[in-house]
Amino acid sequence: MNSVEAANDLLEKRSANYSDRPIFHLFNYLGWPEGFSMAHIRYGRQFQKHRRILQDYLNKSTSVSYRPIQLQETGTLLQSLLSDDTKRDHIIRRFSTTIIMRLVYGHQITSEEDPYLAIAERVGHAISNIGSPGSTPVDFFPILKHFPAWFPGAYYAGFARDNRSAIQNLHEYPFKEVERLMAEGKANPSFLAYHLEALHRDGPDCPNTAEDIKGTAGVMYCAASDTTWSSLSMFFLAMVLYPECQVRAQKEIEAVIGTERLPTFDDRNSLPYVEGVLQETLRWNHAVPMGIPHRSMEDDIYRGMFIPKGSLIVANTRGMTLDESVYADPFKFDPARYLPQPEGRGEPYPSGPFGFGRRICPGRHVADASMWIAIASVLATLSISKALDESGKEITPRVAFTSGITSHPVPYRCRILSRNERARALIVQADVTDTY
Numbered sequence: 001m002n003s004v005e006a007a008n009d010l011l012e013k014r015s016a017n018y019s020d021r022p023i024f025h026l027f028n029y030l031g032w033p034e035g036f037s038m039a040h041i042r043y044g045r046q047f048q049k050h051r052r053i054l055q056d057y058l059n060k061s062t063s064v065s066y067r068p069i070q071l072q073e074t075g076t077l078l079q080s081l082l083s084d085d086t087k088r089d090h091i092i093r094r095f096s097t098t099i100i101m102r103l104v105y106g107h108q109i110t111s112e113e114d115p116y117l118a119i120a121e122r123v124g125h126a127i128s129n130i131g132s133p134g135s136t137p138v139d140f141f142p143i144l145k146h147f148p149a150w151f152p153g154a155y156y157a158g159f160a161r162d163n164r165s166a167i168q169n170l171h172e173y174p175f176k177e178v179e180r181l182m183a184e185g186k187a188n189p190s191f192l193a194y195h196l197e198a199l200h201r202d203g204p205d206c207p208n209t210a211e212d213i214k215g216t217a218g219v220m221y222c223a224a225s226d227t228t229w230s231s232l233s234m235f236f237l238a239m240v241l242y243p244e245c246q247v248r249a250q251k252e253i254e255a256v257i258g259t260e261r262l263p264t265f266d267d268r269n270s271l272p273y274v275e276g277v278l279q280e281t282l283r284w285n286h287a288v289p290m291g292i293p294h295r296s297m298e299d300d301i302y303r304g305m306f307i308p309k310g311s312l313i314v315a316n317t318r319g320m321t322l323d324e325s326v327y328a329d330p331f332k333f334d335p336a337r338y339l340p341q342p343e344g345r346g347e348p349y350p351s352g353p354f355g356f357g358r359r360i361c362p363g364r365h366v367a368d369a370s371m372w373i374a375i376a377s378v379l380a381t382l383s384i385s386k387a388l389d390e391s392g393k394e395i396t397p398r399v400a401f402t403s404g405i406t407s408h409p410v411p412y413r414c415r416i417l418s419r420n421e422r423a424r425a426l427i428v429q430a431d432v433t434d435t436y
Contacts, residue, residue, distance in 0.1 A: 002319040004351045011356035019043045019358040020295040025142040030160040031167030036215040054362040063365040075430030085416035096228035105174045106190030122166035171214045230287035238333045239384040263376040276335030283350035289318035317352040381423040387413035
């Protein structure tokens, strides 16, 4: 499906037939067995159960209560970037990882030796390089998982074998650690602690099993951490390549909130161009360009085309966001495209960054808020530009991306400096005290 219209017609309006998933043999082999992760689970009661568990914790109104954590971690992000911009990618990953880890596990990363950070790095490597869901040779010929990696078509099977311990550790280590802290009376409030308390209290009468809790906690982490990291990395790349957009956003921030404070969530509706920067980041090079395939549950006919039961339905988000009939000059990063005429062209915000229909990401409100406050705060205080080589010549980054569930820019360099002394003071004074 290369158009938003087709995706809405099938995945939204006919969602009862198009909300299933195919069996992802490679991801099962990597450490997500069937029925364990909502992202890969078949449509039915187990899916609906996991969806309810996540929706209760991540709905739009509840997500507002997580803003203090997002503001605190944004302050840490700014201070870290100002301190050492050569570690930009690591700092962005830590920002996205820490927010979701605090929500899911009640754990705050405070050092580079933190075991949770090591888990995050291994999981990020695994899901960014495992190939697109349902499209590898192993998915079509599952017997390949029994062959060595050098055998033709078995590369991803070998990769899954080498990295499955990372996925298993993601599910087991935090579960046991939170259980230990709860027994000692030291556990912070979190998704995992809340559901473990219910499990211990209700025992066999609890509607959710330990496997349900592990699976939903794991999918919360994976879905939020890696995509937010990827999207923010795209944002920095765009600011390097399109400095005029950065300047315009900074002028809007100064005009609306001045230079005496950092942006807050209350400023969002007053910053339409900054909103355009976020939406353009999601459109220009999307973190999940092909989504995760759906599967039709019954025969169907759409626009005269027969769609057999069991067909794979792929929402080509990348194609939709580059549709020339919707977006003028779609390969250009242009936040003004969303502004009303005559200032802009009134083009629609991208559809599909968080999926479609009954499979739409339940954590989209948290991810959207994390990205907005990070982008607005970086623009308010920092200047992003091209790195310089040994001779002082500017280095233009290469626009290329990795292939996996999520797509990341290939490594690139840039310079990050405070915009001025007042901006530096705002960063240094940012409140990064514990919000628990």
